[in-house]
Amino acid sequence: MPSFSDASSLILWQAATSATPLVLAGYGELVAQRAGVINVGIEGVMLMGAICAFAAATLTGSAAAGLLAAAAVGLLIAALFAAVTTWCRADQVVTGTAINLLAAGASATLYTMLRDHPAATNGEAPFFDRITIPLVDGIPLIGHALANQYALSYVVAFAGLLLWYLLRRTRLGLVITALGDAPDAADAAGIRVRWWRTACVLFAGLCAGLAGSFLSIMALHGFTINMTDGRGFLVLALVIFGRWSLPGLVLGTLLFGILDGVQTTLASMPGATTHFPPSLFAMLPYAATLIALAMLTRSSAGPVHMGRPWPAE
Amino acid sequence: MKQLLTQLALVLVSIAAAIVLIMLGLYACGYPAHRILTLWAGGAIATRFDIAVSLKIACPLMLTGLAAGIAFRCGVINIGAEGQSLIGALAAAAFATAVAPSLPSSVAIPLALLAAILAGAAWAAIAALLDRYRGVPVVLSTILLNFIALQCVKIMLEGPTGPLKDPLTGVPQSRLLPAAYHLPLLPPATGMSSLHIGIFVALAAALIAWLIQSRTTFGFELRVTGLNPTAARLAGIPVAARQLSVMLLSGGLAGLAGAIQLLGITHILGISQPGIGYAGIAVALLGRLHPAGIILAALFFGMLDNGATNVEISRYGLPHDTADIVKGIIVLCILVGAAYISRHGIIAKER
Numbered sequence: 001m002p003s004f005s006d007a008s009s010l011i012l013w014q015a016a017t018s019a020t021p022l023v024l025a026g027y028g029e030l031v032a033q034r035a036g037v038i039n040v041g042i043e044g045v046m047l048m049g050a051i052c053a054f055a056a057a058t059l060t061g062s063a064a065a066g067l068l069a070a071a072a073v074g075l076l077i078a079a080l081f082a083a084v085t086t087w088c089r090a091d092q093v094v095t096g097t098a099i100n101l102l103a104a105g106a107s108a109t110l111y112t113m114l115r116d117h118p119a120a121t122n123g124e125a126p127f128f129d130r131i132t133i134p135l136v137d138g139i140p141l142i143g144h145a146l147a148n149q150y151a152l153s154y155v156v157a158f159a160g161l162l163l164w165y166l167l168r169r170t171r172l173g174l175v176i177t178a179l180g181d182a183p184d185a186a187d188a189a190g191i192r193v194r195w196w197r198t199a200c201v202l203f204a205g206l207c208a209g210l211a212g213s214f215l216s217i218m219a220l221h222g223f224t225i226n227m228t229d230g231r232g233f234l235v236l237a238l239v240i241f242g243r244w245s246l247p248g249l250v251l252g253t254l255l256f257g258i259l260d261g262v263q264t265t266l267a268s269m270p271g272a273t274t275h276f277p278p279s280l281f282a283m284l285p286y287a288a289t290l291i292a293l294a295m296l297t298r299s300s301a302g303p304v305h306m307g308r309p310w311p312a313e
Numbered sequence: 314m315k316q317l318l319t320q321l322a323l324v325l326v327s328i329a330a331a332i333v334l335i336m337l338g339l340y341a342c343g344y345p346a347h348r349i350l351t352l353w354a355g356g357a358i359a360t361r362f363d364i365a366v367s368l369k370i371a372c373p374l375m376l377t378g379l380a381a382g383i384a385f386r387c388g389v390i391n392i393g394a395e396g397q398s399l400i401g402a403l404a405a406a407a408f409a410t411a412v413a414p415s416l417p418s419s420v421a422i423p424l425a426l427l428a429a430i431l432a433g434a435a436w437a438a439i440a441a442l443l444d445r446y447r448g449v450p451v452v453l454s455t456i457l458l459n460f461i462a463l464q465c466v467k468i469m470l471e472g473p474t475g476p477l478k479d480p481l482t483g484v485p486q487s488r489l490l491p492a493a494y495h496l497p498l499l500p501p502a503t504g505m506s507s508l509h510i511g512i513f514v515a516l517a518a519a520l521i522a523w524l525i526q527s528r529t530t531f532g533f534e535l536r537v538t539g540l541n542p543t544a545a546r547l548a549g550i551p552v553a554a555r556q557l558s559v560m561l562l563s564g565g566l567a568g569l570a571g572a573i574q575l576l577g578i579t580h581i582l583g584i585s586q587p588g589i590g591y592a593g594i595a596v597a598l599l600g601r602l603h604p605a606g607i608i609l610a611a612l613f614f615g616m617l618d619n620g621a622t623n624v625e626i627s628r629y630g631l632p633h634d635t636a637d638i639v640k641g642i643i644v645l646c647i648l649v650g651a652a653y654i655s656r657h658g659i660i661a662k663e664r
Binding site for chain 1: 390392443448452453454460461464467468474591594595598630631632634635636638639640645648652653656
């Protein structure tokens, strides 16, 4: 059995990796929800990002092309979502559900088509690997987690600081919040509500697409059917759990990542699962979010106009 | 009449658009789309056997479609049919394997279905009560409850501690249901002996849903609540109570769907996501939230799924999931079309 500090260091390392796609997709969903648009289809966008990244990387032989493809398909689906909800005023949750259905079908179909393609059978497709930062690696406990991640993880960390600054300290952040809390006031102030909401939805699509690529061409090398496995829904839950604040989202996700790491470690110990079903752990983030939602008072229950089309009739 | 025609046109145009789009996609990927379409249609309806299979697939979709439809019409966006049907199936499985495994068929099946209805309704009640007393939006709580429901089923079926797990296998699944709990099949004389009698349960449920919605004061109040909650409240309709009761109805229908699938087809409860809840939302929208429309839409989806299997086993080998693309496109087309119709006053306001 590994020593306690070794195990903790490993759990943190694992947590940081598994948190990366959740945090990245969370940035987008956070911005969209603050702007008044809830995109339940984020699961589908991540799934499409994963398959398109894998497909493009395989066909072109370049991992960077995979990243581009994931970004492009994320933007594309987001444009579709924005057109249907923001401009045609269809129900956001139902549209998101339709997008999930579409993405589940499309990703499985693309994957099957790709499997028979000659490029897919000629050895392994290109992938991104972990990078190591030499000195940081030596720090006890957290060093391993901080110094051995994918380049995208570091980008996500810095993007988070930037986004936090944008949301908290700039006019842009104020505009985004106004879109969701007081769209009529924003409109009266000369802000084009639907265009800005579209921009926020596009940003969310970009983030979710890239988050999907993290799964298929970074953390795991390859695509499997339904590989997102509810991560998109988890992101929705984490955004709400963090009460629509960026630090809340990041902390919640890391906490979840650590719990998840503890669960896998516990499950690997002999005799551990006989007394504790692992599914109880798997239920935890969803149950915690539901409880957090129930504890919120009505006045702080998120962006006032979330889920509602604008203008109201 | 004009309303009916408009709705019909919307549905047909959406289906046509989806078929055209999927064909273009297939051509673009180098597949002979017209041949695939023929295979697809053939697999769905070519023989009586195929029709029976299509009906069999449609059966739970009718019930989850009704579940979504009745809630949507009342303005309650219940996305939780997936979880409610899982809990329904779990209750039926628990009743059949653990509570009363030796009942005669005539009592066993109705009681198991009743258990499923109550369990589904209870699961939906969690979301309804959280909405009413804590202001948690139903759309969010039902999505979360779907995941919690799946984990509940897993806890009951996994590992040495799972109370309902079949001890004879390492696979996380329940024992085979006692034979008394298997839904009877149609007589061989009909040529559809693979179809179970659950289809009549689904049709009866649709009839009852229609009667409630269009022939009772209660149903009228549900519709008014859906169209304009503020006006409903001013007219003295207890809006919150109606929204709660529609969630119970919706959850009960979804629970029934899960049990029908278990008693009619699988006979063993497993840990896979059935997917019938999410598909039910699409069915309800395609059926324009009307019980008769929902039955037809479920039939169409059943044929779509069944035909897709025929394409999958053909030499083109497209996966079964291609049907989901068609479903997704249809729903998006319907959403856009319905928005266009209500916007441009072809009908003043839906219903």
